[in-house]
Amino acid sequence: MTDAATGELIVHGAEWTTKQLFVYPNEFIYWSIQIVMYPYMTGLVAGAFVLSSLYHVFGQKDLKDMARFSLVFSLCLLPVAMMPLQFHLQQPLRGVNVMFTPHFTSAIAAFGFVFSAYAVIVISEVWFEYRQYFIEQSIALKGKKSTNETLLRWFYYTLALGSRDLSEKAIAVDKKAVTILAAIGIPVACFLHGYAGFIFGSVKANALWMSPLMPVIFIMSAVVSGIALCMLTYIIIMQWKKFQAVLAKGMGDESVVVIEGVQMDVLSKATRYLLGFLIAAITLELLDLIFRGYTAMKSWDILREVMFKADFFKIFILQYGLGNLIPFLLLVVPKQQTIKKLTIALVLLLFGVFMMRWNVVIGGQAFSLSFAGYMHYTLPIIPHSMETYKEGLFGALTVVATPYLLFWIVSKFVPSIRYS
Amino acid sequence: MSCSRRDLLKNTLKGAAVASLPLSALKVLSPAEVKATIGDSDTRWVFLVDIQKCVGCGFCVKACKIENDVPYDVGVTRTWVERYVVTKDGNTNIDTPLGGRDGYNSDMIHGEHIDPDTITKAFFVPKLCNHCKKPACVQVCPVGATYQTKEGCVLVDRKWCIGCGYCIMACPFGARFFHPTLKVAEKCTFCYHRISKGLKTACVQACPFGARQIGNLKDEKDPVSQTIMTKRVGILKDEYGTQPQVYYIGLDERVR
Structure with a gap:
């Protein structure tokens, strides 16, 4: 790549890497913000799906309202799990080579297949869940004259894939299919994400990443972030509905009270699951840290320097303190939970999991393979080239915004939020 | 000899099946042919670096960059030379500005002046891809x-x-x-395009002191192979289990 202003060649990674002391000449922070986003986004997909499956498979009836929403939301998150990888590749057009010549000794090679299998499961589950709705819509729109409605009817007709059967037997089959798919989906979702952890955990050259606990840690924090995001999005949508109801019918109307009651009920039940996974995630992470300190292998000297000095603020204040401890207290301590407190706790949790990904991905490259030098990462904020956009703040924001854009589009045809 | 219609049909089918077997399916392969098919070769390229001969001139880095079209003025490089300066206080000062391309003619390491009187030992370590056995x-x-x-x-x-x-x-x-x-x-290719034509790698050719050598480990008469077999040599980062194939004479425990 060439710098537009000076015409000088720029090495990939040199723009955001500062070296200190002895670092090998070829070392840079090659895996930057998009590789932080990648496990974060796959984590959200897996977490959202697991949440929806808790209802479908284990019959957790209290999660019924969340289940449908989180299923549709995990559908919208699907393409987003791929995005960071595409943004990160130096040869994005060749990304598909992974499917053509998968080299199965590589942890990344199976990604295409695991991900596709998972996508098929999620898409099929959504289809079975909404088959009845698609048929009903295409029947209801029959005979309507306007172009829009005709188009919409054909759209639903296509979505139903030619199926017209609304008998009780057929609907029972739908339900059964959803349950089976959700059951298969849980191990696949965990595998998809655990395996994102394996991609890091198996890099023997990297002292921070190499740990057999990495995949399990990744799954647990993935479920935490997935549930937290679903709850947060649910809150936002329900608040919006409440606001609309207030505008239409006034503050004291029955529908407003109903929305509020349903919302709090659903949320407090989801919180219990969230807490369980949060405790598991933190326990494993601390175990990993203590084990490293206790065994004190060759790499511990430089790891300790990075963790307790250079990255202390990011790891112990932002990740464990602000991102784990405070939300944990907010969720556990007060008997009377309020939407406001819950929202703060959820936002902090999402931030905490993001910081965990950051500290693993960037932190793992904060020291040289020589163990005699450091590298510092500066996130490119204002992009001045394609590379600084893709691997900078705005690239990351594009990735974050996409699932919401997709959800907005999908919701026009597939309603996933009902409070009645 | 009687032959029923059924027998005739049976035997015809058997005969046809045998005749349709391609002759190549029965071909006996010579050991050399088998060796060629499963990917064995009578060559195993290895590299030998004699640290005691390296003076850190950087000619190897220059030659490599030019030979292999790696942009000259950027920090990345296929091969590089590191400088190790150990002082009386036990500190190891290491640097490799621009991969040691321009040689070492300054007393400064990472912005700090190293007083020559405090130095206990100093040496240069050329590095390149190890072409590991288990990469x-x-x-x-x-x-x-x-x-x-x-x-x-x-x-x-x-x-x-x-x-x-x-x-x-x-x-x-x-x-x-x-x-x-x-x-x-x-990455470094051991100048595959050159060695497969019988030439030496660019860095080996450029080294004025014979600190770098390339050879064939499977050839017992090869001088590099003989050195590795008979002298005490070391490799880098053994603990990762990749079995590096760049051997060093005079390796110090401080080398990273």
Whole structure:
């Protein structure tokens, strides 16, 4: 790549890497913000799906309202799990080579297949869940004259894939299919994400990443972030509905009270699951840290320097303190939970999991393979080239915004939020 | 001899099946042919670095960059030379400005002046891809774009590499980088294009002191092979289990 202003060649990674002391000449922070986003986004997909499956498979009836929403939301998150990888590749057009010549000794090679299998499961589950709705819509729109409605009817007709059967037997089959798919989906979702952890955990050259606990840690924090995001999005949508109801019918109307009651009920039940996974995630992470300190292998000297000095603020204040401890207290301590407190706790949790990904991905490259030098990462904020956009703040924001854009589009045809 | 219609049909079918067997299916392969098919070769390229002979002139780095079209003025390089300066207080000062391309003629290391009187020992360590027997980079490439030749060289297919950087992360030696203009993984090839024609690598040819040598480990008469077999040699970062094939004479425990 060439710098537009000076015409000088720029090495990939040199723009955001500062070296200190002895670092090998070829070392840079090659895996930057998009590789932080990648496990974060796959984590959200897996977490959202697991949440929806808790209802479908284990019959957790209290999660019924969340289940449908989180299923549709995990559908919208699907393409987003791929995005960071595409943004990160130096040869994005060749990304598909992974499917053509998968080299199965590589942890990344199976990604295409695991991900596709998972996508098929999620898409099929959504289809079975909404088959009845698609048929009903295409029947209801029959005979309507306007172009829009005709188009919409054909759209639903296509979505139903030619199926017209609304008998009780057929609907029972739908339900059964959803349950089976959700059951298969849980191990696949965990595998998809655990395996994102394996991609890091198996890099023997990297002292921070190499740990057999990495995949399990990744799954647990993935479920935490997935549930937290679903709850947060649910809150936002329900608040919006409440606001609309207030505008239409006034503050004291029955529908407003109903929305509020349903919302709090659903949320407090989801919180219990969230807490369980949060405790598991933190326990494993601390175990990993203590084990490293206790065994004190060759790499511990430089790891300790990075963790307790250079990255202390990011790891112990932002990740464990602000991102784990405070939300944990907010969720556990007060008997009377309020939407406001819950929202703060959820936002902090999402931030905490993001910081965990950051500290693993960037932190793992904060020291040289020589163990005699450091590298510092500066996130490119204002992009001045394609590379600084893709691997900078705005690239990351594009990735974050996409699932919401997709959800907005999908919701026009597939309603996933009902409070009645 | 009687022959029923059924027998005739049966035997005709059997005969046809035998006749349709291609002759090649029964061909006996010679041991040499078998060896060629399963990918064995009578060459295993290895590299020998004599640290005691290196003066840190950087000619090897220059020659490599020019020979292999690695942009001259960028920090990344296929081969580099590190300087180690150990002082009386036990500190090891290490640097490699621009990969040691321009040689070492300053007393400054990372902005600090090193007083010559405090130095207990100092030496230079040339580095390059170790063309490991069990290369971690080949293991992790998701598309098989990086591979090992029969002669043990680890190469990159520039037309197939997707630029994910997993191989760069997996290499414990920091031998890999992204080529600044081609945007694919790049590394030392032992000058495969030269050695397969009987030439020496660019760095070996450029070294005025014979600190670098390339040889064939499978040839007992090869001087490099003889040195590795009979002298005390070391390798870098044994603990990663990749079995590096760049051997060092005079390796110090402080070498990273």
